[in-house]
Amino acid sequence: MKKSKKIITRFLQIFLKTFFTNTLFPHFLMFRTSKNFKKKINSEKKINNFSKNLQSINEYEYKITSQNNEDGIIDYIFSKVPNNRYFIEIGFGYYEFNSLNLIKKGWQGKLIDIDIEEAIALQGNLKKFFPKSNIEVINTKVTKEKGKNLDCTKNRYSKSIRCGNLPKIALINPNTSASITSSMVRVAKGSLGRRSKILGFTARRGVKLIKEPKDLVLASKAVEELAPLLKKMDAIVVAAFGDPGLYELRRLLPMPVTGIAEASMSKAGKRGRPFAVVTTTPKLRELIAKKASDYGHNNFKGTWTIPGDPIKHLDKPNTLKCLLADAISQACREVVLEAVIIGGGPLASVAKDLKKDSPIPIIEPIPEAIVLSIKRLMKQI
Numbered sequence: 001m002k003k004s005k006k007i008i009t010r011f012l013q014i015f016l017k018t019f020f021t022n023t024l025f026p027h028f029l030m031f032r033t034s035k036n037f038k039k040k041i042n043s044e045k046k047i048n049n050f051s052k053n054l055q056s057i058n059e060y061e062y063k064i065t066s067q068n069n070e071d072g073i074i075d076y077i078f079s080k081v082p083n084n085r086y087f088i089e090i091g092f093g094y095y096e097f098n099s100l101n102l103i104k105k106g107w108q109g110k111l112i113d114i115d116i117e118e119a120i121a122l123q124g125n126l127k128k129f130f131p132k133s134n135i136e137v138i139n140t141k142v143t144k145e146k147g148k149n150l151d152c153t154k155n156r157y158s159k160s161i162r163c164g165n166l167p168k169i170a171l172i173n174p175n176t177s178a179s180i181t182s183s184m185v186r187v188a189k190g191s192l193g194r195r196s197k198i199l200g201f202t203a204r205r206g207v208k209l210i211k212e213p214k215d216l217v218l219a220s221k222a223v224e225e226l227a228p229l230l231k232k233m234d235a236i237v238v239a240a241f242g243d244p245g246l247y248e249l250r251r252l253l254p255m256p257v258t259g260i261a262e263a264s265m266s267k268a269g270k271r272g273r274p275f276a277v278v279t280t281t282p283k284l285r286e287l288i289a290k291k292a293s294d295y296g297h298n299n300f301k302g303t304w305t306i307p308g309d310p311i312k313h314l315d316k317p318n319t320l321k322c323l324l325a326d327a328i329s330q331a332c333r334e335v336v337l338e339a340v341i342i343g344g345g346p347l348a349s350v351a352k353d354l355k356k357d358s359p360i361p362i363i364e365p366i367p368e369a370i371v372l373s374i375k376r377l378m379k380q381i
Contacts, residue, residue: 012028029117029120029121029124030121030124030125030128032121033094033121033124033125034124034125034128036094037094037121037125037129038129040065040096040100043063043064043065060072060073060075060076061073064101065096065097065100065101065104066096066097066098066100066101067093067096067097067098070098071098071101074098074099074101074102075101085102085106085107085108086107086108086109087099087102087107087108087109087110088109088110088112089109089110089111089112090112090113090142091112091113092111092112092113092118092122093118094118094121094122094125097111097122099111103126103130103133103135104130106133108133108134108135109135109136110135110136110138111135111136111137111138112138112139112140112142113138113139114139114140114141114142115139116139119137119138119139120139122137123137167197167234167235167374167377168197168199168232168233168234168235169188169197169198169199169233169234169235169236169237169370169373169374170199170200170201170230170233170235170236170237171184171185171188171198171199171200171201171237171239171366172201172203172223172226172230172236172237172238172239172245173200173201173202173203173239173240173345174203174206174210174219174220174222174223174238174239174240174244174245175202175203175206175207175208175209175210175219175240175345175346176202176203176204176205176206176207176208176222177202177208177209177346178202180209180314180345180346181200181201181202182200183346183348183349184200184239184345184346184348184366185198185199185200186349187348187349187352187364187366187367188237188348188366188367188370190352191364191366191367191370191371198370199233201226201229201230203219203222203223203226204222204225204226205218205221205222205225206218206219206221206222207219208311209310209311209314209346210240210241210242210244210281210284211281211283211284211310211311212281212283212284213283213284213287216240216242216244216284216287217244219240219242219244219245220244220245220248221245222244222245223238223244223245223248223249224245224248224249224252227248227249227252227253230249230253230255231253233255234255234377235255235256235257235258235373235374235376235377236249236253236255236256236257236258236373237257237258237259237260237366237369237370237373238257238258238259238260239260239345239348239365239366239369240260240344240345241260241261241277241279241284241288241343241344241345241365242261242284242287242288242291243259243260243261243262243291246259246262256373256376256377258369258372258373258376259369260345260365260366260368260369261288261291261295261343261365262291262295262369262372263365263368263369263371263372264341264343264363264364264365264368264369265291265292265295265297265300265341266295266368266372267339267363267368268339268340268341268363269297269299269300269339272299273299273338273339274299274300274301274335274336274337274338274339275297275299275300275301275337275338275339275340275341275363276300276301276302276303276304276331276335276337276339276340276341277300277302277303277304277340277341277342277343278303278304278305278306278324278327278328278331278340278341278342278343279303279304279305279306279342279343279344279347280305280306280308280310280313280320280324280344280347281305281310281344282305284303285302285303285305288303288343289302289303301331301335301336301337302331302335303343304327304328304330304331305327306320306323306324306326306327307323308323314346317349317350320347320350321350321353321354324342324347324350324354325354325357325358328340328354328358328360328362332359332360337360338360338361339360339361339362339363340358340360340361340362340363341362341363341365342354342362342363342364342365343365344365345365345366348364348365348366351364351365352364
C-alpha cells in the first residue's frame with residue numbers, strides 16, 4: 001500500500017510539474033513538505049560528536065536544524081568574527097540546511113540551489129513560517145563567474161530566476177503572420193518552456209514572410225517599434241534568421257536580446273566545426289554569409305536553398321520537409337560538414353522533424369535561442 005501511494009504521489013508530482021509549473025505545482029509541493037519543515041524548525045538542540053579525534057571542534061558542535069552539527073560551529077564562528085547578520089548558502093534541501101537556525105534568529109540572506117523542486121518547496125515554506133524574513137531563494141547553478149557577484153547583486157533580472165517566478169521571454173516574430181508566431185511559440189515551449197514563460201509578439205507591419213534583404217529592413221523597423229511593449233520582459237528572442245532589429249532592441253532595452261541566427265550559429269560552429277545553413281530563401285544567401293562573418297564564424301561553408309515559393313511551402317509541411325532533407329543531402333555531398341542549421345523561424349516545426357532522421361546534427365534556431373537567453377539571464381545573477 002505504501003509503495004503504491006509513493007508511486008501515485010510521484011506520478012502526480014511529475015504531471016503537475018510538467019503541465020502546471022506556475023499554478024498547482026508549488027501548492028502541491030507545499031502540501032507535501034510543510035509538515036516536515038514545521039517539525040524541523042521546532043527541533044530541539046542535540047549533541048552528537050561526529051569528529052571524535054577533533055576535540056577542539058567537538059567542544060562547539062551541536063545540531064538544531066542543520067544536517068549534522070554545523071549549527072554549533074556556525075554560532076561559535078559568528079560569535080568571534082564581526083558580521084552584519086547576512087548569509088549566503090549554496091546548496092540546500094527544503095527542510096535541512098545550515099542557515100535555518102540563522103533565519104530563526106532573524107538573519108537575512110540568500111539560499112541558492114540548482115534543484116527547482118527544492119527551491120520552490122523552500123520558498124513556499126519560508127513564506128508560510130517566516131513571512132517577515134528577508135530571504136531570497138534563487139534557483140540556479142553557481143559558477144566561478146557568478147560567485148564573484150553573489151553578495152552584491154542588485155540586478156533587476158535576478159528575481160526572474162528565483163523559484164516560483166519563472167523568467168518571461170518575449171519571442172518576436174518579425175513577420176506579420178500571427179499563425180507563424182503561434183507555431184514558433186509552441187516549438188519554444190516544447191524545448192525549454194517549462195523553465196520559462198514564452199510570450200509571442202508579432203510585427204505590426206511588414207511582410208508575411210521575409211524573403212529578401214528589403215524585407216529585413218522593414219522587419220527591423222517593425223521589431224524596433226515593439227520595444228515599448230517589451231519593457232516588462234526578462235529576455236527577448238528575435239525569431240527571424242536575419243536577426244532584424246537585434247541591435248536596435250539592445251540599444252533601447254536593458255535585458256538580454258538574442259537572435260536565432262546568432263544562437264544557432266554559435267551552437268553549430270562550436271569548437272570550430274564546419275557548418276552550413278539550409279533554408280527556403282535564396283535571395284538571403286549573401287546576408288546569411290555576412291551574418292556568419294559578423295558573428296566570427298570562419299567555419300561557415302555556405303547556404304543551400306530549396307526551389308519554389310517559400311510562402312507556399314509553409315502550407316505543405318510534408319513537401320517542405322522532403323525538399324529540405326534533399327538540400328541537406330546535397331550540402332553534405334558538396335562540402336565537409338559537421339552540423340546543419342535549418343535557417344528560419346517559420347521553419348521551426350519542420351526543423352524538429354528533420355532532426356529525428358538526419359545523418360548529420362541538425363541545429364534548431366529557436367530552441368538554441370531560448371537556451372542562450374536563459375544562460376544570459378543566469379549570468380546576471
